[in-house]
Amino acid sequence: MKKTAIILLAFGIVAIVVLAGCTQQQGGQQLVQYVCSNGTVVVDKNSCPVVPAGASQPIRELTVDEELSVCAGMPELQGTSFENTCITGLAAKLNDAELCKEVSSDQRTFCYSAVAEVAENPEVCLEAGTQKDQCYSAYAMNKDDALICDKITEVSLKDSCYSNFATKLGDTTLCDKIKTADQKNNCYYQIAQRLGDSSLCQKITNASMKDNCLQQTSRTQVGTPENK
Template identity: 30%
Template sequence: MKTKNLRHLALVGLLLIGLIVISGCMGNETHTKLKYNNYSTEDCLNINSTFTVEKYGINGLTERDECIIEVAKNKKDISICDNMIQKNEFKAPYAPYYCVSIVVVEVKEPSYCSKYLSSDDANPCYASYAKATGDYSVCTEMKEGINRDACIKAGKQKGFKYDELSTEPIVENSKQKTEESESIIEKTVTEEKQDISICENASNSYDKNACISQVAIAKRDVSLCEKILGASPQKGYCIRGVAEVKQDASLCEKISSTETRDNCFLDVAEVKQDVSICEKMSDTGGIYGKDYCIRGVARRKQDASICEKISNKDRDFCIKDIAGIKKDISLCEKISDSGVKDGCIGLIASANQDVSICEEKTSDARGKDMCITIVAKENQNVSICEKVSDTELKKICVREAL
């Protein structure tokens, strides 16, 4: 897609499919394996620091959570994830999802997505499995929503055929037909005609609907979404796209799917930088719930006061985000969790390449050491690790800074 406004119809689902950073794509995978190679879950639980790390494509994962996930992955044992979920041992909000999703790929058992995760988190879990293994047959196990739709489209492009969908069948999809349809869809957007009649030349109903959606968004005309065939969830995505470009949250109310409607509110809230729109969302949990929406608006506005609307630990991560963006260490003082606070201080110290900030501002000796490790890692300066007092943490610092 050539415009930001079209990203959700063709790209967002695919980005969700690639959300999990599979082992081969991790820059520090070797270090992580060495770090937790001989650990047990008990060893992980004995990690008292809630110092946060960037891993699996997200910020805010605690060192303890990373350890549990890596042990579950190395042992290929989904029960470790389940036990930690049941006992509420994970600290970061999204850690349970990442634990299950990563182990699912290791053991090649996609049914675990539904068995161990909420319905909201199961969809991206199935999608990440399809992306990692190339088995797009699992797309049909997903509930209706943008992830399922994008997963099926990706499967079609890989040559998969789907005999049964909850909405409508997908017809024969040779590579030639797929390329022809994509050319037609691109034409409706790149040419100034924006003529919906071009969509009639699409090779199947799925691509025809996608074509109509893009014309509707380009013309900012939600009435065109009504031309989408049948009860396809693509109609909801079409309305969502128009709502975003028009910055009109009232259009989201027209969407029947709760998931797509909530995502529509999220899109408009971020574009308008209007946190009140987040309150219209029905979902508070999941990976993309109300709190995620509030956090997104806070980042867009670079306003830490908005984070106060979040009641759980995500509030601290939200403030940390803004502190990092603004390089404002005073915001770190507003963080209640000592581990997240130390991580926040580490970001500022790293940005300023000033280890003295770690020595002056962190809560305890371990927090200081982990803060110094961040500075060493971000600046690729092993000599900084000499300031780490704990022997084991110094070894970790050296590995991370190399």
């Protein structure tokens, strides 16, 4: 579904450009380019070849550079860069993470994770360089795959990944993998409250949190229909 949405978005953007043209900056001057029906990119839309009524014309596939030129100069509206969105869609469509380098640095993680998700290959995140952990984290969440958390090297981000899945799945074995004491304790606490299982409170190393956990779970157990 995500793959289809990304590709449809990219096609939608290209369709808009075909109709309205793409504005770029060249030598301080605005340059508007058009994509003809046969795939040719021109500056003057009147230069597009005329196709006689009823006749068909072979469509030439755009080169990667030509497709990138369509994305170039797209506007930014309400904080969303359509140029970045266009390039991300193109990268995902072509399964080419190298194109993510053309995206602004603050949006590259999304680009790499989009390519990885569409390709169903988390190893694409390795191409994200210093952003690979963020890419793995996004992939894990979007693909609902807790195993990807193991690939994250940055401790706090890995712990957050484990914690999110642990509380979501009620799986304390994921809490066991958390390195940060506070986050591990909180993980046990959240699942104990969710399941009403006081035995999980015993795993908490912080004394006050453990006591609070035991009190809360005992109230939950007293309030259950079986104990009334």
